[in-house]
Amino acid sequence: MHPYLVSLFGGLLIGASVWLMLAGLGRVTGISGIAATALTAPKESLWRYAFLIGLIGGGLLFMRLFNTASIGVASTPGLIVAGLLVGFGTVLGGGCTSGHGVCGLGRRSPRSLIATFTFMVAGMATVAVIRALSGSAA
Amino acid sequence: MSNIRAATIALFAGILFAAGLTLGGMMDPRKVQGFLDVGALFGWGGGKWDPSLAFVMGGALVVSLFAFGTVKSHHVPWVGARFELPTRRDIDAKLVVGAILFGVGWGIAGYCPGPALSSLFTGGTDILWFLGAMLPGMLVAKKWFS
Numbered sequence: 001m002h003p004y005l006v007s008l009f010g011g012l013l014i015g016a017s018v019w020l021m022l023a024g025l026g027r028v029t030g031i032s033g034i035a036a037t038a039l040t041a042p043k044e045s046l047w048r049y050a051f052l053i054g055l056i057g058g059g060l061l062f063m064r065l066f067n068t069a070s071i072g073v074a075s076t077p078g079l080i081v082a083g084l085l086v087g088f089g090t091v092l093g094g095g096c097t098s099g100h101g102v103c104g105l106g107r108r109s110p111r112s113l114i115a116t117f118t119f120m121v122a123g124m125a126t127v128a129v130i131r132a133l134s135g136s137a138a
Numbered sequence: 139m140s141n142i143r144a145a146t147i148a149l150f151a152g153i154l155f156a157a158g159l160t161l162g163g164m165m166d167p168r169k170v171q172g173f174l175d176v177g178a179l180f181g182w183g184g185g186k187w188d189p190s191l192a193f194v195m196g197g198a199l200v201v202s203l204f205a206f207g208t209v210k211s212h213h214v215p216w217v218g219a220r221f222e223l224p225t226r227r228d229i230d231a232k233l234v235v236g237a238i239l240f241g242v243g244w245g246i247a248g249y250c251p252g253p254a255l256s257s258l259f260t261g262g263t264d265i266l267w268f269l270g271a272m273l274p275g276m277l278v279a280k281k282w283f284s
Contacts, residue, residue, distance in 0.1 A: 011197020054152020087275025093236020
């Protein structure tokens with residue numbers, strides 16, 4: 001099967017997960033929100049821990065099953081800076097690719113439309129800068 | 139017990155999400171950065187543009203639009219008394235600044251929170267550095283802004 005069709009199918013599965021969380025729990029599947037709330041409010045977070053266990057266990061299972069490669073693109077300092085920015089930014093902005101990008105756009109939320117557009121453009125600008133810098137270094 | 143039912147549903151949803159991320163290629167930071175590398179479309183930087191992420195998000199969004207479109211105000215979820223969906227519609231500085239910071243980090247490492255967490259056991263030391271910074275970053279933002 002064409003790799004883009006496989007990606008599309010992967011997207012449909014993510015959509016199915018969002019549908020299951022909505023129909024079953026009445027909640028949006030925002031992973032930054034789930035993770036941040038699981039860290040700060042453990043008492044009412046049983047379902048959040050269950051979701052994260054499924055996400056992490058599923059990652060291990062399917063990466064092995066499909067024998068998928070994953071190669072890092074950043075240095076250790078880059079990873080630390082990026083991790084801080086992603087953690088801080090997603091909580092400050094109230095969502096990430098799943099909460100704003102998939103669920104928020106699915107809800108036709110104007111906040112999520114602005115957020116998704118903004119983090120896409122910021123990500124693209126960042127990669128452009130990285131490419132320019134590595135080009136001049138080489 | 140409704141807590142257990144909710145957790146069981148969430149566990150399956152998490153597994154499904156991981157399957158989608160893995161099949162979609164989103165566990166590989168190269169593919170994510172390859173999508174954000176729009177300069178490659180114009181021959182800049184020597185890379186090749188990778189549209190995979192657009193197919194993943196497109197597929198997920200089609201289902202999501204349908205799912206949220208079918209929720210009516212009189213419905214109740216399988217577990218719980220009511221839907222607990224975000225209600226805010228205002229655009230504020232926190233939303234925009236947060237999205238910018240997130241986007242910059244996403245561009246640097248090619249990881250957003252879902253694939254990062256899902257890669258815990260397969261992403262090597264890279265993911266430990268990333269998550270080791272991401273989780274404290276979340277805690278600091280929670281402490282300062284809520």
